[in-house]
Amino acid sequence: MRFNSLILSAGVAFLTSCGTQKMTNNFHYPETKKVSHTDEYFGTKVEDPYRWLEDDRAEDTKDWVKREVAFTNDYLAKIPFREEIRAQLKDIWNYEKIGAPFKEGDFTYFYKNDGLQAQFVLYRTDKNGNTEVFLDPNKFSEKGTTSLAGVSFNKKGTLAAYSISEGGSDWNKIIIINALTKEKIDETIVDVKFSGASWLGDEGFFYSSYDKPKGSELSAKTDTHKVYFHQLGTKQSQDRLIIGGENFKRRYMSIGVSDDERFEILNASEATNGNELYIKDLSKKTDFVPVQKGYDFNTDFVDSKGDMIYALTDKNAPNMRLVKFNINNPDVWTDVIPETENVLSVSTGGGYIFAKYMKDAVTSVKQFDYDGKLIRDIQLPGIGTANGFGGKEKEKDLYFSFTNYITPGTIYKFNADAGKSEVYQKPKVKFNPEDYVSEQVFFTSKDGTKIPMMINYKKGIQLDGKNPTILYSYGGFNISLQPAFSVVNAIWMENGGIYAVPNIRGGGEYGKKWHDAGTKMQKKNVFDDFIAAGEYLQRKGYTSKDFMALSGRSNGGLLVGATMTMRPDLAKVAFPGVGVLDMLRYNKFTAGAGWSYDYGTAEDSREMFEYLKSYSPVHQVRKGVCYPSTMIITSDHDDRVVPAHSFKFGAELQEKQSCNNPVLVRIETNAGHGAGRSTDQVIGENADLLSFALYEMGLKNLKK
Incomplete structure (x- = not known):
């Protein structure tokens, strides 16, 4: 036309x-x-x-x-x-849309929308190739206005906590289920905001919330974030306050757990730029160790290998660099991937680090080992934006998406050892x-x-x-x-x-x-x-x-x-x-x-x-x-x-x-x-x- x-x-x-x-x-x-x-x-x-x-x-x-x-x-x-x-x-909207798969426990999960469904449905496939619906947000509300805001699994993939948003609000609820049977196993956690759920073993998970605001829930000021630990089988009123309040007042806070479940990572900030970073070594009876205090820089935990912590930072590197340090000596940082003239972001998967560079808003990707040795430059399908290259350490088949303004988003499977890519899912858009x-x-x-x-x-x-x-x-x-x-x-x-x-x-x-x-x-x-x-x-x-x-x-x-x-x-x-x-x-x-x-x-x-x-x-x-x-x-x-x-x-x-x-x-x-x-x-x-x-x-x- x-x-x-x-x-x-x-x-x-x-x-x-x-x-x-x-x-x-x-x-x-x-x-x-x-x-x-x-x-x-x-x-x-x-x-x-x-x-x-x-x-x-x-x-x-x-x-x-x-x-x-x-x-x-x-x-x-x-x-x-x-x-x-x-x-x-x-x-044009009415085409099947499928997201990149990810593995949790014995299942492979993926999101799919048949075309005009109100919300994407989360499916899973078992080892025998049998596929079933895991969570269908279209059934959360009559008009499809309650959405799935996130889902988190424990390390074994047997437990899951998923967040829902009603009417688009940032205030979420967390629903806890047995991931194998899909049965609800605990009371719903309410008044959660700017938070996911980070599991610690099979005991429970960390989440963040603000006190219920006085006045309108949709407009009243919220400035004191608190991190709680929810113990499975207990009431939310019994959840343990980990940090937050007048003695440690921060606008945004979260605690995550490293993949090896050895470290708790506390991220705290007052604004959308600049953060404090604290790490607790669960193998020792110590409190959180300050890695970065104040809000002059952005430093984010990436991964850990034994005593070594990997972090992405703009400290002394406006375009970002990947550093590592020993948890027993957190003040001494060593470059793994130094700063370049192009902005860096990273992901990990398959035992490797993937460096995604942005030059004039366009992506290029390099693959490194954990010592910072270049493995290869990754050939992308064209000039545009690539996202993904993340996964668990032992998963050698990773996935990434590629798109630009005139190329519908296509998902590729990438073998981390061989460095080979193949089309996994190409949308049939008109x-x-x-x-x-x-x-x-x-x-x-x-x-x-x-x-x-x-x-x-x-x-x-x-x-x-x-x-x-x-x-x-x-x-x-x-x-x-x-x-x-x-x-x-x-x-x-x-x-x-x-x-x-x-x-x-x-x-x-x-x-x-x-x-x-x-x-x-x-x-x-x-x-x-x-x-x-x-x-x-x-x-x-x-x-x-x-x-x-x-x-x-x-x-x-x-x-x-x-x-x-x-x-x-x-x-x-x-x-x-x-x-x-x-x-x-x-x-x-x-x-x-x-x-x-x-x-x-x-x-x-x-x-x-x-x-x-x-x-x-x-x-x-x-x-x-x-x-x-x-x-x-x-x-x-x-x-x-x-x-x-x-x-x-x-x-x-x-x-x-x-x-x-x-x-x-x-x-x-x-x-x-x-x-x-x-x-x-x-x-x-x-x-x-x-x-x-x-x-x-x-x-x-x-x-x-």
Whole structure:
């Protein structure tokens, strides 16, 4: 299919929602009351008239949400090709998806989705080749909105603890079963958050939790993580507190157990960057030994061999290095895999260490022994992203996945001794990579920094400035955007659209320096990079302002919100998804204060407050400005980035928008920050996103 010729007239009907309304331009937006509220920061008063929308339990907030949902649904229902886009997505989505297998005890486990199942099902195969369902999350809830958040086995594979998330919440429950019979054998552990289950023999497991918050469970601040040990056969109320509380207050903590079950590894941090590392040797009657104290560096346990501990660190190595040290002398570190010019991550399996390097966001892999001797460079199927190469020490057959923007994710079996790979599972997607182009370009940002960008499209497009384009990025928290296939992007490109992803600062594509260059008082570098990416695409004729949509989620939602308020003339459409949009108050909710390494807080200093306010999307919406057609995306159970951010930003935009570009607030019910959503929810959101973008760009119908 191709787009019909695009008509640039607004073509927007006057819409009416239920409930009390007020007139803004040509739209009858739901009325949003303003309640006087003022905060003071370093002598500066800041008005916050929509503070009341932060109370997710209040009836007036629930009423406002109901009216906004009705308005949004009414508007989207007017788009003539919305259901056609939904049908296209549903059709391409309907293929069998199988994950890489992994062994636990006498069974081989794997995840599979037949096509349109709400959630992936966990299967297992025994030594005789008999396959059965182990866990089916589709039966956890009526509409498939309760997801399997994780599963952990004891070393023998006879016991399992699996976590469930209800409605997408970060608050989980842990259910304990006999892995052989699948029968529940203990009471359900509740109020678990940011935690897995780490087994210690057959006795029980470690898990992490916060005390039940006072106020709303979905938005109240949580900052004191505690690690407990659950002894099988006992009540949760009897679980032993291992560490945490006022005497050891940390925002995030976890205890893991080494594969040989000799060491307990305590990881503690205050923010999403930097951690403390402590290790307890269970072969001795000693307490945790500090390996790294303070939060200046990231150091993570990788593996152990006898007395030797292997760890990945950015201490004195911004691009990461693998080190080893003797548990009896933890201050003396020796390089196993030294730092290089490319960012390093590692995995272990088959008795080897696999070094995955990232150069310009693309993967290469080397195989080493535990002394750091190079065994081989691993030949990958192409240029893109490889993940995996992990497994138990005695398992010689490992698995890895390979993908890029125009190659559906394929799983390969890799023999660790022979170094040979073969296709294990190739998805049968209705998509032909040969019909598409994925090219990498480099552009110059405002301060002269070179930024890479992947541009993806169907062969044959004309660089006439009229190609509908989604510009997507993230730019924060050391997270790297590496090439990966998406059926949503496939539909966009199949219909003639361009999908462009710049690897902007704040991410981890070039290590710690790249990350730090997009944090705190340098955060605006991130927005400048994104703006420069859009200008490059327009200057080179890929697209133009009237055919560009800005998109991002979470920290990427902040990226879009800040960009559209700084440069409202850059794009026609904006999608700030589950975004951090009130930069003066983000740290007041759930674990938001843990993001301070990237953002700083309004309480840090006058300078930091003024800097945050100067780009905070909620505070930078101005009267008399024409902002892009905007669909703000959030969820009612998002307890990571609470929906109040989106509510307040939407209220500001609806009040102050000066032109006929609509402002919608799309609120998903029984969903959280993103993980665990049902297939139907994901298809529904993306059908709305793609159809809204095309409609606002002037499209009237899809050409058959």
